[in-house]
Amino acid sequence: MTGLRFVDVCAGAGGLALGLEEAGFTPALLLDKKAVACATLRLNRPGWPVLEMDLLDFSPQQHRDIYDVDLLSAGLPRVKSSATSARTETGDELRLLDATVYLAHALRPRALLIENVPELALAPSFKVTREAVRSELNHLGYEFDWFTLNAADFGVPQKRLQGFLVALDRQHFSAFRRPRPTTLTPRSVGEALLDSMAARGWQDAERWAAGARSVAPTLVGGSEMRGGADLGPAGTRRAWARMGVDGRAIADDLPGPDFHWQPDTGQGGMVRITIEQAALLQGFPADWKFAGKKTARYRQIGHASPPPVGRAIGQALRAALTGSETSRAGYTSTP
Known part of the structure; x- marks a missing residue:
């Protein structure tokens, strides 16, 4: 379990980052604009590099050591289900989505992971948003997949539907497999x-x-x-x-x-x-x-992303990036 580094933006309380750590990734930078969230990250992982800053104000040129990361991840603030498809009418949540994609343009990680509401992955009202993301990622040489998962299928005792965008460079995308449930009986x-x-x-x-x-x-x-x-x-x-x-x-x-x-x-x-x-x-x-x-x-x-779901996606990404059968077996296990 070595060698893979990630940047996590809108990191919040660290649920997604913790899951990725458990999957074998090491954080190069965690960014969040809220002081209390950054305090939580430092309280639990004093060695993690944490930066308190709004993603919309973040300049990667001032952090040159993050340019060789394998993964850019983002647990973005929830977009509103009633958002219209007109780009000019969307709010701060979709601007943060744009900022994450543009950060991928600057960093060129081998993989990108964005977590949000399932509507962002599926709803017709976000079709224009998904098309804009598709155009930019294709331009950068990524292939990608939108899908949803239920945290209850991964041992989390909660019905929590999550939407995901996973993108990888074309060299690795064909090896990516969506995480399969780790439990057949949800935990009560x-x-x-x-x-x-x-x-x-x-x-x-x-x-x-x-x-x-x-x-x-x-x-x-x-x-x-x-x-x-x-x-x-x-x-x-x-x-x-x-x-x-x-x-x-x-x-x-x-x-x-x-x-x-x-x-x-x-x-x-x-x-x-x-x-x-x-x-x-x-x-x-x-x-x-x-x-x-x-x-x-x-x-x-x-607001957090459940760590067990982050771990399952992290293991799937690690398997695709490394070709590791051990990692691949990790996210298909039963309880």
């Missing part, structure tokens, strides 16, 4: 959180877990302009309520031995999940820490 919320729910002696932890048999709804970080940390809009909260979880807020601590779980009495009798449990549902390891106050920490988690 109850299975993922049982140990933590029981950690402070909550008597009903096993009974709760037995009823929380489905994967979590998609965790949503929310807008910087809206209120505090919660588990999403009304429809999402109803899905949580069916698992005996109150989605109106994030708990400050795990339930203790005196907590009486009575979901039939309404939200007051339901359990709430903590920031750390939300991170587990996003596929982060238990020892990954998040900087900032409660709402900022939750938003980083909700």
Whole structure:
């Protein structure tokens, strides 16, 4: 597992970068404009080269050591599903997509990976955007693939559809294979959180877990302009309520031995999940820490790309770039 370097822009809390690291890639630079995200990256990986800067202001000429990277990756802010196909009417999210493609023009990595909403890969409303990307990448000598994955197929206890663009130089593209699911049976919320729910002696932890048999709804970080940390809009909260979880807020601590779980009495009798449990549902390891106050920490988690999905795509890219059968076998395994 040696030799492959990557630049990650809009790195956020490091979910995609962590997955790529687990797949054998070494970061040459991680860039994000938010101070709290950069603090999270430095907190967990003090040796990672982290730069706090807006991608729209980034000049690669000032970082000459990144010109020989193998991969440029980007977990871009979510484009709005209602975006029109007219390029003049798109917002900052699509300008960041343009900036990522232009950065690939400057760096000429052997591979490019962009993660976003599935609509960007599939929806007719983004056809003009995809055509612009196609034209530029073809001009640069890349071949590419748009596709979607569900994080639940990769051991993440959450229904989370993600859209991906993978591009490689023509020498390596024919060897690329989309990641195949690593699990046949999705991991449930109850299975993922049982140990933590029981950690402070909550008597009903096993009974709760037995009823929380489905994967979590998609965790949503929310807008910087809206209120505090919660588990999403009304429809999402109803899905949580069916698992005996109150989605109106994030708990400050795990339930203790005196907590009486009575979901039939309404939200007051339901359990709430903590920031750390939300991170587990996003596929982060238990020892990954998040900087900032409660709402900022939750938003980083909700906006993150699940590390297990990043690892699966990283292994697929590594197999294509190195011709490694070991890497290829890594992303076709069963749990």
